[in-house]
Amino acid sequence: MTKMTAVLPSAEAADPAALVTALAQDARAAQRQLAAMPSTARAAALRLAAGALRAAAPHVLAANAKDLAAGKARGLSGAMLDRLMLDEARLAGVADAVAAVADLPDPVGQVIDSSERPNGLKFQRIRVPIGVIGIIYESRPNVTADAAALCVRVGNAAILRGGSEAVHSNRAIHAAMVEGLVAGGVPAEAVQFIPSQDRACVGAMLTASGLIDMIVPRGGRSLVERVQGDARVPVLAHLDGLCHTYIHAAADPAMAEAIALNAKLRRTGICGSMETLLIDAAFPESAALVAALIDAGCEVRGDPRTAALDPRVIPASSEDWDTEYLDAILSVAVVDGLDAALAHIARHSSDHTDAIVTADAAVAERFLNEVDSAIVMHNASTQFADGGEFGMGAEIGIATGRLHARGPVALEGLTTYKWQVRGSGQTRP
């Protein structure tokens, strides 16, 4: 840690592009060494990093107290301060998560497929690390540890750029992680923390083609929007989670109600929460469903047919169908059958997660095949849109783009592949 603080002043002085370039070049060189380590050695180093985090708890919590004090002085909201806040239990959770990533199976080295051609050439596609991953994030200091652990597990270098409000916490967590990783043989430069708070550093990361292979933004809509707008490096992200649930005519009413309530209200602030409910005109219990939502504390903004179901429904404006509330507010429309539901979703979905509730298997299959979102669900709450719930053990984010990886992304999405071709002297005729 003395080494870190000794390095900071000169780094702070450098111009942002030169700073990011220097860090990324170091990260790139370190990544080659990291990738050459056996997977078990990377896992062991992560366990040491988890231990170092636990050992550094007093230091990290003191750093976090500084951030909290500065945040209060700056008038951060209670929700922001809560995201920022670490205590013994939360920090133990952060360290446990790092150790849990060490235990995840490593996809690197996996043979995706193999074949042999008539000329005797043998082809194999092998999973390899992507290279250098940039993570740009806000407030939550646990991302420093989580993202670094996921990258390192599969042999990627990480360049971390956290929010200014968490700078002391992030720096302390980074220093502890690196101390543990280095003890495990990982080069210190494999996990870089951008020491400057200059916003131009973010711009430099976004345009560092050839030095940074992928950017993962973790934070609110404005951060993701900026990253997607300015990046020349590929970005893995989702902008909105405008998730729909369609209650089909043949839905079991009790299941429909349970799923709708859970999808909207279990946690309203997550990207997998339902924002629009589509109720089939032929669903017999639509009034009861709308009443249950309102009774549970949800504001319902409905089209005229929904408004006719309950006097407490607020008329929806045209913007409501494209609004991610992240709150106890829901837009509700009555639709005439599956095709109308599909058309509404095709027009308004953010391609994140869309669900159908129905007892009709053929209708469900059409929905699962024709809705073109990263995640499509039958008879389940959209709140399951989460890497942990998918059995991935962790997630670096959820992607709604169409290339490379879609939906929850964990270790596999942090890898790519190469072709290994083995011959015995073949030349091409």
Next chain:
Amino acid sequence: MTKMTAVLPSAEAADPAALVTALAQDARAAQRQLAAMPSTARAAALRLAAGALRAAAPHVLAANAKDLAAGKARGLSGAMLDRLMLDEARLAGVADAVAAVADLPDPVGQVIDSSERPNGLKFQRIRVPIGVIGIIYESRPNVTADAAALCVRVGNAAILRGGSEAVHSNRAIHAAMVEGLVAGGVPAEAVQFIPSQDRACVGAMLTASGLIDMIVPRGGRSLVERVQGDARVPVLAHLDGLCHTYIHAAADPAMAEAIALNAKLRRTGICGSMETLLIDAAFPESAALVAALIDAGCEVRGDPRTAALDPRVIPASSEDWDTEYLDAILSVAVVDGLDAALAHIARHSSDHTDAIVTADAAVAERFLNEVDSAIVMHNASTQFADGGEFGMGAEIGIATGRLHARGPVALEGLTTYKWQVRGSGQTRP
């Protein structure tokens, strides 16, 4: 075809961004229908397109004659005119290639993996089309048919922007393809041809985020460079094919010579041709190897140790190690062992294809694991870097980026996946 020409005048008049937006929106709507067709119907439509291409031969050849005449008048080089030229045999080859794509196995619908969680939720990852693919290409009119066929096979819409020098040929091929596809039930708008030669149309394609999902440039370095520089849409491409072959100390001398000659000289103008030969200082037949290359008509530009092997070696400049000659010119360096070869390749490779020749299996495995290129080869000519040689039956291009797809890209690289989640009423606790 009358329908096509009737549409053109108004389209030509439109401003480029509006034109591309309108075509892409139509393509997007058509893509949904195309994706909903059974795979066998898409294949059948492609066979009809191949037939329509054969039937339209006189029309296509007449259009090609116009392009050739205009090209001669503009003073295009012989090589350019040859790339542009179609005759009965070449056109039959184009149609056969379309029919061959129809016969390729369709990855769409493939289950990549599946799992069931303790709560009973069932997860499947299913291959789906990417969506709308933009292809920006030069001179070779066969790309019009090839690229459209590959896209349509897996349910993607294609937006084609060919070079001005081939505009009549491309238009005629496109019209014939669409006629066949439409007869097979594919919406005409699924394969769009940009009717305007305004270069701003390319810019509009490159920035059509949300309308075009991926751009594939097919052409020379300057085209690819512009596309990679300006695109806000993901690009699948390679800029350079700076391929290395490393002749290890334990290489069989006859095999080394055969592979080196083939890798450099079989065809010098393709991206998989070798541009740099690294000869281990301990390889006993280095002088004979260099002499064989020069005797075969190759200009050898060498470092001082290579120059000492043969008086005909020209001294290499520092730029030579980063130059893709695409000609009978080769840069040659003598290196001290595997690590020096790996370091040279890490510094100068374009991440396309790099090969080692050695009888030492352990050395070969280190090379295959540590060289970080899309394709790594042992005891084979780099000229095998081609989708056909990989058994893919076709290729839309070769990618040297690190995300989504690497190396030769055919049907699978034109797909993505979605998550299908099947439940029985699960809500998240």
